[in-house]
Amino acid sequence: MLENLIIENFAIIEKVDLQFEAGMSVLTGETGAGKSIIIDALLMLTGGRASSEMIRHGCQKAVLQAVFRLPQNDQLLAQLEAIGVPCDDGELIIYRELNVNGRSLIRLNGVVVNLKTLAGVGQYLVDIQGQNDTQQLLNVDEHLILLDGFGGEALQSTKAAYQQVFQEFRAITQRVRKIQTSQQDMTQRLDLLQFQQQELAEAAIQPHEEEDLVDARGKLLNHKKIADRLQNAQIALNGEQSGAVDLLAQAMHELQEIAEFDPAYGELATTIADSYYTAQEVGRDVDEQIGALTYDEAELLRIEERLQLIHTLERKYGPTVADVLQFQAKVDQELAALDHDELDIEQLQVKQNELRQVIRKQAVKLREARQQVARRLEQDVNRQLSELLMTGAEFAVHFEPINGFISSGSDKVEFYVQTNVGEGLAPLAKIASGGEAARLMLALKTTFAKQQHIISIVFDEADTGVSGRVAQAIAKKMLTIATDSQVLAITHLPQVAAAATHHFLIAKTTENARTVTQVTALDEAGRERAIAMMLSGDDITTTALANAQDLRQQALKTHAK
Structure with a gap:
């Protein structure tokens, strides 16, 4: 408070x-x-x-x-x-x-x-x-909330059971609607994905293929230069007159002849020997490279065409081969998902129809529970109106079915009222202003005060x-x-x-x-004088003061009960 x-x-x-x-x-x-x-x-x-x-x-x-x-x-x-x-x-x-x-x-x-x-x-x-005042009680959108609150835990439990089914029904309905409404887009998307999948599958690009092709093309384009340089290297290593291998052999032999005179000469001879044997191995490798070196113009053409294909795919699907392969994986995944949607639509619709039957039953159950609560609410408010001396006034809860289902149920709920006999029930939001409206709002507030906290x-x-x-x-x-x-x-x-x-x-x-x-x-005496002023004005008469005292005595008796 x-x-x-x-x-x-x-x-x-x-x-x-x-x-x-x-x-x-x-x-x-x-x-x-x-x-x-x-x-x-x-x-x-x-x-x-x-x-x-x-x-x-x-x-x-x-x-x-x-x-x-x-x-x-x-x-x-x-x-x-x-x-x-x-x-x-x-x-x-x-x-x-x-x-x-x-x-x-x-x-x-x-x-x-x-x-x-x-x-x-x-x-x-x-x-x-x-x-x-036009706050919560005059707000039509709040009437269902007030009714459900008045119903207590029992109604809330029925409402929760409905809402659980509603959530399932809404999720599957949205899924079906998404598939159905995007059917044309899906078909176009499917065609595109299938084309891309086929194009990429036929290309069969390998992760490091582009680098290998570039290396192979470089060899073919520089065949003569490579052959000349390998030949020169071979002559330098194994030339008839002054090849590097023979010279290293001669140097090794000379140092070995004097190794007995100083250990340092022996170490030099050993080092030269390592170089000699290495040069021999290199010479044999150069010979093998010369023997394996060929020039194939058809292979060069094939490599150029393959690189051209790879570059085309890179322009379309990614700047690198890795990006292209990643795009290919996404295409495969999306195609699998779309195919699954197509296969799932019939099963989803069957489940949707099953849930529609369940939610319809739950909505009816919720409506009946609310109508029972509405009867109690009507009795309570009408009793309040009677105690407020509103003869002929009547309060009613109006239910209007809606098409389909929403989270709150399948009905629109609105409070209706009649303030005078013969006028007929009309929406609460349209009641006239004045004392009748004030009493009606007071009757509703009396009913809902405890529930609204x-x-x-x-x-x-x-x-x-x-x-x-x-x-x-x-x-x-x-x-x-x-x-x-x-x-x-x-x-x-x-x-x-x-x-x-x-x-x-x-x-x-x-x-x-x-x-x-x-x-x-005010204390008690001050209250009596203030009430007397409300009865007679600034000039407090004996009669007004007596009336004020009488009103207070009646109130005190009421409080004592």
């Missing part, structure tokens, strides 16, 4: 520090005293958009702060945990600062957040209901346009809501003010040529 509200330099409020308690609190005072400003401050603290014009004239900033005691609301606590806001002690402090430069600072338990985050948290904290509910003159017995009925309903959620009500009705568990009087005064709003928590 809301425990504390601090407002500084906001509109005509210089500073107020309000302490709230559980139950029902009313704020009363003359028109223009600043009651709605307090509600505006609460709105700003729960995600409402602000403007620098809201800052008190002559001030640099406005400061708003609220302290909430949090209930065990799993959704709210999970959201606070997700944004890193600590709430170990169950307390949430919201701080918002508005500056004349247009900047706004928002903190949740000291953690800086943006406006969107504040609004996400604020929806669980305060629900502001006014005479022309709102911490604090604010009624901003939601009782406008009623009086007498109806006013007493409205006061009773607000007290009923206050058993599950804290209620703050701005009211001009003495019956509502008398019924509240707490009463704040808002007054407007002038100090130092400036308008100042003051808020006073």
Whole structure:
């Protein structure tokens, strides 16, 4: 619940520090005293958009702060945990600062957040209901959510069973639709892939083939140069007159002749011997190369054609042979997948039809469960309307089947209402404004308050346009809501003010040529005088005071029950 509200330099409020308690609190005072400003401050603290014009004239900033005691609301606590806001002690402090430069600072338990985050948290904290309020209860898209919430765990279980089948049905339907709608594209793609697969398969490129071909072509193109150089090398090694092998043999022999005179000569002879035997081996290898060297013009032509094919494929499928081979693997994989789709389509359609039968049964089961809950909801709301003295009013839940299936079921649900006998049921969103609309919204709020888990509910003159017995009925309903959620009500009705568990009087005064709003928590005597003023105006008569005391006595008896 809301425990504390601090407002500084906001509109005509210089500073107020309000302490709230559980139950029902009313704020009363003359028109223009600043009651709605307090509600505006609460709105700003729960995600409402602000403007620098809201800052008190002559001030640099406005400061708003609220302290909430949090209930065990799993959704709210999970959201606070997700944004890193600590709430170990169950307390949430919201701080918002508005500056004349247009900047706004928002903190949740000291953690800086943006406006969107504040609004996400604020929806669980305060629900502001006014005479022309068009929030959740008037939003057609929310009616099914409210109905399901009212149904409790049993309905949620039936809904979960439907949604599980729906997820399977939607997945297979999307798969079938994807295959069917892209059939032409798939055929064209298949033709292209098959052409590419055949072209690459026929080419049969090997990983290092291009490098080997380039080397072979280089030899054929430089055949004469290679032959000449090999011949010269052979002559240099094995020439008849001064070949390198013979010269090395002579040098080795000469050094061996003197090796006995100095070990160094022996080492030189050994080194020369190594070179000699190596030269002999090289000479034999050169001879083999000369013998193997041939020139084949047909082979050169074949190599050129093969390289041309490889270069063509590289231009089409990748800059290198490795890229071409990688592309070929992808083509094979995609062809296999497309072929699988073609083979799978009939099996998918069989499974789709089977799931369609299952989901149809689950949708009917869900509809029947919701209709049972709707009957209970109708009875509850209609009882509330009767207790609010709306004779002839009727509330109904309207089901309209839709084509196909969506995640929420196979029906559109909308709340319908009749406010007067003979008018007929019409969508709730089209109800007229005024006291009847206010009572209808109050009946719905009484029914849904516990299920919605709102911490604090604010009624901003939601009782406008009623009086007498109806006013007493409205006061009773607000007290009923206050058993599950804290209620703050701005009211001009003495019956509502008398019924509240707490009463704040808002007054407007002038100090130092400036308008100042003051808020006073009233004791019992102050409450009686404030209610008497609501009955008779500023001049409190004895009769008005007696009536006020009587209203309070009746309220105290009600509280004691």
